Amino acid sequence: MTAPPRGVPTDEFRQRTRRAQEMMAHHGLSALLLTSEPEIRYYTGFLTRFWESPTRPWFVVLPCNGDPIAVIPSIGAHLMGQSWVTDIRTWSAPDYGDDGIGLLSDALRQVTPEDGWIGIADQIESHVRMPLADLRRLEHGLLPRVLVGDAAITRQLRLVKSETEIGKIRQAVRIADRAFARVGEIAHVGRPLSEVFRRFQMLCLEEGADWVPYLAGAADAEGYADVISPATDVPLRAGDVLMLDTGLVWDGYFCDFDRNFSLGPPSAEVREAHARMLDATLAGAELARPGATIADLFHAMHRVVNPSGSVMEAGRLGHGLGMQLTEWPSIVPEDHTVLVAGMVLTLEPSVEIGPGKIMVHEENIVIRDHGAEFLSSLQSHEIRVI
């Protein structure tokens, strides 16, 4: 299986822009102001790990007519110049006096009438990536134009993936699948969990990951206490359940799934918990077809893993996946999003196996016209044994 081509065709960026503009017209927005990595990359293709540095803000203005305007630090001009964006305005950042706000304000005024509205992401899962004082200064300077919510336009568009995007997610998933298949090479009784984490990331890279932004996991007897802690130096012990959950990236797209391993023969409780999580996954996948809702998926899985109906610590049973490790929507009972072909989701049931001990399983699927297609290699009911 060869890797898909890197990059996204310019036509696709134009189409995303056109569709956003149709929605902007519908909502009466003169422009969108984009400040975060996934928003900016979605419309421009601007892909860099430089976002790790919090120093500089980056802005893209999407007018309701015409092409995007990038208002960015000059250090990014060369890279942005390779995208389809031609209107690139730069300043030498960081500038303690005016870190791009004057330039941004000019661009927004240029495309927004005095009584116009400018949309900015303001809903759950979003944040505005610029200093709050600068945001307030910008808002004040734009008056009588107002900054309003973006009606979740970008979130709605990103929710349904193109075949190009699905291809990249599938590639990330395959790389992780191959790394998971090799965990027996790096995990054994006596090795500290921190060393297993280190070696697993090396496997992900060796199998083709561009980078490994996310790895979580745990190892303990009869399940684990939580799934977000960093690895400790405690050595693996016989009987431990080892869980590794990775979000690795290929060409800017994530996978996000986990695998559980028993160090030696699993207990009856662990075997049963693993099988139950697989049952829940299958129940979710069975329902996951166009027309069903996210709430349907939640209930189908929840009734398998948690027949008592108590509140779960994780707060959800899966989520969207793509340019970010976790994306809209969340698989919760309050989410009534109707499934559409092209959505990529994680199914992530968890069970409480004993007091303070849980297990979590996760697979990645894409919604097709006929139903769910597994991107990750669906696990058997039997937990893997090392």
Add this chain to the structure above:
Amino acid sequence: MTAPPRGVPTDEFRQRTRRAQEMMAHHGLSALLLTSEPEIRYYTGFLTRFWESPTRPWFVVLPCNGDPIAVIPSIGAHLMGQSWVTDIRTWSAPDYGDDGIGLLSDALRQVTPEDGWIGIADQIESHVRMPLADLRRLEHGLLPRVLVGDAAITRQLRLVKSETEIGKIRQAVRIADRAFARVGEIAHVGRPLSEVFRRFQMLCLEEGADWVPYLAGAADAEGYADVISPATDVPLRAGDVLMLDTGLVWDGYFCDFDRNFSLGPPSAEVREAHARMLDATLAGAELARPGATIADLFHAMHRVVNPSGSVMEAGRLGHGLGMQLTEWPSIVPEDHTVLVAGMVLTLEPSVEIGPGKIMVHEENIVIRDHGAEFLSSLQSHEIRVI
């Protein structure tokens, strides 16, 4: 050289909190509201890669008297429970109806009188990590209490590192130093740059990195066009200058420095450029002692690498370093921060070697009473040859 112990003593968190509280009293703030990863970790020690998921907001309230209050998703309760924070209030996130804002508002009201001010980071390099609509709802609900800037209290405290922090940064630097020493094993003519990136990250992990959040670099004849682009699949060629710049993490602290390599014998221009960058680094380090200013450092380096005085694309010649890849301050002529023992900085001169071609060099130093101590192994004037 053994690794320093992991973690930060509780006394140090108490001391950070006490010092913040003294500054809050001075500025008339009743509380600080913390929303971002480094802010929250600085006062609590909450260390997790889970921040990669944008879904859930996390809050810590630092009252002007008493201990911090964590207002966080229940999925983080176990990990936060291992910190020195005892007042931990949780909700099952994501909650589409109220994603923690009610709980947060209650906590803030509890510690803030009606005419009180609540500080929130609002300056350059910061952003508020929560949905804008929730921030506006919170502000409205807190009235007549007001959210104001935090007077850069946390930024000021973080600027001067403790010996515990310096030890962790030094450990990250040493790991990267060892990985850079092995670049000859993984970089050779004919190998795609993307594969070099992958293998270099594996080396960083093998040498002891917890993870590798940042790797940038480039390879081209007579310098490179930019330093933030992702790696292409173009194979290395004889005569290329290869640059690798990594921010790897050990126990939550970054290093950030680069190394240049010539594939085969370097040209006279490349040799001269490399030597000039080292001269600039030494000029900066020579001046870097308590009492000097950041502007002094800038001018000392700038006059060596850029005698013509033109505007640089990078916008600065180095920056702070610690819990983030880049931290306050920036080495720019407008920065008049006075150096104090304990500050950790990168010195990062760049030269334009030809039209559209640059080279960048970077070292990490800590300011001591007697002057600069190099954390990274200071390079010789001669560029490394592979």
